[in-house]
Amino acid sequence: MRFHRLLLDSVAAVAALFSAALPLATEAASPATAGTSVAQRRAQVPGVYRYRVGDFQVTALSDGTVPQDLHVLLQGESPAEIDKMLHHAFLSNPVEASITAFLIDTGRRLILVDTGAGGLFGPGYGGKLLGSLKLAGYEPEQIDDILLTHIHTDHSGGLVSEGNRVFPNATVHVGRGDLDFFLNPANQGGVNGYDKKYFEEAVKTVGPYVKAGKVHAFSRETWLFPGIKAIPTPGHTPGHGFYRVESRGESITFIGDIVHVAAVQFPKTAITIVYDVRPSDAAAQRESQFAAAASDRALVAAPHLPYPGIGHIRAEERGYTFVPVDYRDRHEP
Numbered sequence: 001m002r003f004h005r006l007l008l009d010s011v012a013a014v015a016a017l018f019s020a021a022l023p024l025a026t027e028a029a030s031p032a033t034a035g036t037s038v039a040q041r042r043a044q045v046p047g048v049y050r051y052r053v054g055d056f057q058v059t060a061l062s063d064g065t066v067p068q069d070l071h072v073l074l075q076g077e078s079p080a081e082i083d084k085m086l087h088h089a090f091l092s093n094p095v096e097a098s099i100t101a102f103l104i105d106t107g108r109r110l111i112l113v114d115t116g117a118g119g120l121f122g123p124g125y126g127g128k129l130l131g132s133l134k135l136a137g138y139e140p141e142q143i144d145d146i147l148l149t150h151i152h153t154d155h156s157g158g159l160v161s162e163g164n165r166v167f168p169n170a171t172v173h174v175g176r177g178d179l180d181f182f183l184n185p186a187n188q189g190g191v192n193g194y195d196k197k198y199f200e201e202a203v204k205t206v207g208p209y210v211k212a213g214k215v216h217a218f219s220r221e222t223w224l225f226p227g228i229k230a231i232p233t234p235g236h237t238p239g240h241g242f243y244r245v246e247s248r249g250e251s252i253t254f255i256g257d258i259v260h261v262a263a264v265q266f267p268k269t270a271i272t273i274v275y276d277v278r279p280s281d282a283a284a285q286r287e288s289q290f291a292a293a294a295s296d297r298a299l300v301a302a303p304h305l306p307y308p309g310i311g312h313i314r315a316e317e318r319g320y321t322f323v324p325v326d327y328r329d330r331h332e333p
């Protein structure tokens with residue numbers, strides 16, 4: 001997924017209007033909130049959500065959220081029908097999309113799945129990953145490996161800051177198809193109407209790791225580490241990949257951009273989004289992976305589902321439903 005820039009401008013304009021009106025609405029602060037600023041009382045605390053998978057700890061790290069104008073972005077269904085589906089899910093257009101990265105702590109290695117948008121969506125949109133990572137108790141220098149589900153700005157943007165590698169000790173693992181497509185000099189002007197920005201941003205974010213000899217590409221199912229397997233799932237992008245993590249009979253699969261909008265694409269897997277490089281392949285991949293995950297009762301994690309985006313996919317009479325995991329907050333014995 002990539003953020004729709006026209007929308008960014010209009011949302012920023014609306015946000016500016018609201019913030020201009022704020023002082024009037026908040027003058028009468030209660031004594032209980034004295035000493036804290038309005039900004040503090042409105043900000044979400046950086047998102048950290050832990051989930052245990054066998055011997056491994058998985059931590060969902062919020063990079064923030066961005067609004068998505070689904071009338072513009074979705075393909076294969078009318079805006080009226082999309083509005084009906086959103087209404088059914090107690091939502092309305094535009095819909096907020098989470099951007100989530102996941103940290104796998106195996107006890108031996110620290111492995112990050114995707115890196116959020118970094119600074120590439122501009123102030124206020126994404127870029128919260130490092131704050132979440134630190135709050136979770138880790139530093140970027142400690143990350144050993146990064147598993148990119150694919151090379152799109154909101155997954156690879158956090159790899160760099162002002163041209164420098166944010167994770168200096170990490171090797172980036174990514175599907176060969178994405179390296180060949182997005183970093184190919186011949187594609188830098190855009191391909192078949194697919195915006196050249198995707199390619200420019202890929203060079204900016206993954207390029208420094210290529211230069212440093214810190215990229216490992218895979219083109220078939222590959223065990224990267226004990227219990228962690230890369231699985232090519234092309235469609236959304238040519239080198240899009242899942243990562244399946246197994247420990248002590250439990251598993252979780254990181255499913256990347258197989259889904260962008262839960263309220264619409266679980267009930268109707270044929271609905272695609274303009275970010276898909278090959279929309280019909282993306283829809284076919286979604287249908288077959290949802291069917292497999294539902295029949296296996298597989299635990300999955302997806303970056304754009306509402307944070308933390310960890311749960312199961314249930315087959316319904318028609319289509320599917322996403323069922324988030326339960327919440328736990330207690331000391332393990």
Ligand SMILES: [Zn+2]
Nearest residue numbers: 001152257275
């Ligand atoms: Zn994407």
